[in-house]
Amino acid sequence: MAPRSARHSNVLGHAVIGALALTASLGQAPVVRAEAAPGQPGTPYANMPALAPIGVRTDRYLPVSAENTPPPIDPAKGYRTQKLGDGLYMVTENAYQSMFLVYETGVVVVDAPPTYSAHLKQAIAEVTDKPITHVIYSHSHTDHIGGVTDLGGRPITIAQEETKRLLLRDRDPKRPPPTVTFKDRYTLKVGSQVLELSYHGEAHEPGNIFIYAPRQKTLMVVDVIFPGWMPWRRFAVAHEVQGVFDQVALIDKHPFEILVGGHVTRTGTHADVRTQLEFMNDVKAAASQALKTTAIGEELADEDKTNPWAVFDNYIDRVVVKCMNTVTPKWQDRLSGFDVYIWDQCFAMEQSLRID
Numbered sequence: 001m002a003p004r005s006a007r008h009s010n011v012l013g014h015a016v017i018g019a020l021a022l023t024a025s026l027g028q029a030p031v032v033r034a035e036a037a038p039g040q041p042g043t044p045y046a047n048m049p050a051l052a053p054i055g056v057r058t059d060r061y062l063p064v065s066a067e068n069t070p071p072p073i074d075p076a077k078g079y080r081t082q083k084l085g086d087g088l089y090m091v092t093e094n095a096y097q098s099m100f101l102v103y104e105t106g107v108v109v110v111d112a113p114p115t116y117s118a119h120l121k122q123a124i125a126e127v128t129d130k131p132i133t134h135v136i137y138s139h140s141h142t143d144h145i146g147g148v149t150d151l152g153g154r155p156i157t158i159a160q161e162e163t164k165r166l167l168l169r170d171r172d173p174k175r176p177p178p179t180v181t182f183k184d185r186y187t188l189k190v191g192s193q194v195l196e197l198s199y200h201g202e203a204h205e206p207g208n209i210f211i212y213a214p215r216q217k218t219l220m221v222v223d224v225i226f227p228g229w230m231p232w233r234r235f236a237v238a239h240e241v242q243g244v245f246d247q248v249a250l251i252d253k254h255p256f257e258i259l260v261g262g263h264v265t266r267t268g269t270h271a272d273v274r275t276q277l278e279f280m281n282d283v284k285a286a287a288s289q290a291l292k293t294t295a296i297g298e299e300l301a302d303e304d305k306t307n308p309w310a311v312f313d314n315y316i317d318r319v320v321v322k323c324m325n326t327v328t329p330k331w332q333d334r335l336s337g338f339d340v341y342i343w344d345q346c347f348a349m350e351q352s353l354r355i356d
């Protein structure tokens, strides 16, 4: 609690804020609007959720469930490797996930996150001495493929054609454009191993593909499913929020047994996919209901009613507060990290419902 009391004594020391504003900052009687300077926090919205809003420091986040607490990472190595099936391995540092597939004369790597790409060759060398012959890009984002040059050599690189378009645009030396592209489907047969690549349209990002290892019944789709966890903010910075809903439903129909989502602490199952879809549908229903039951301009100062951005800020905040209050009781203990990004999800959902 030291930082908090230090901050308050600092406020007292400056003695520039009126007594009413000070009591508000201490969480006591709310300041009346007339006392708050323009642009300063005023009276809190009614029924503010207990979870800290964006921009308010959280001293302790909600605990992570035992199921989602991962095996430790050896700090000397910076990663751990998990066998998924015959010749197929996941590499992770418990935040990002990539895969490699060993066949008779080489290795296929799927993604190279920069957070541990410097160690990827070592992770592979612990399993096989065969060379890396192919690299598959799940999509163009640098946090998943920006470590590809750490792999060395001159592997064949494979991606969907939209990923090539984006990489040609970005001209990033850390993300060389793929040497092989496809539009809808591509089957990579290497020795006795197979990877089936397919594209199902825009959701997280144009060019983001499904990568399926049929023999190992393992499906990798990055930045769409977060097994056991709250999705990354704004439905994982979705290019198309509705596309993400459609793709989560599509993934549930896929006959995989192990899902690699590219993030968080473990692999996933169909139950995880269904849980995420249920959560997303609950957020959608809550935001939709809040949009219908919130009045525009409620409690807005008369002077601000000709400021359209202010009118919408006030309206959207009220919608998000309602969305939060609706979904929190059911979900705060069901998804790890719920408190971290639920404000973002409610903001993203109301935005998508209003404009998409």
Ligand SMILES: [Zn+2]
Pocket (backbone or CB within 6 Å): 139, 141, 144, 204, 205, 222, 223
């Ligand atoms: Zn991404």
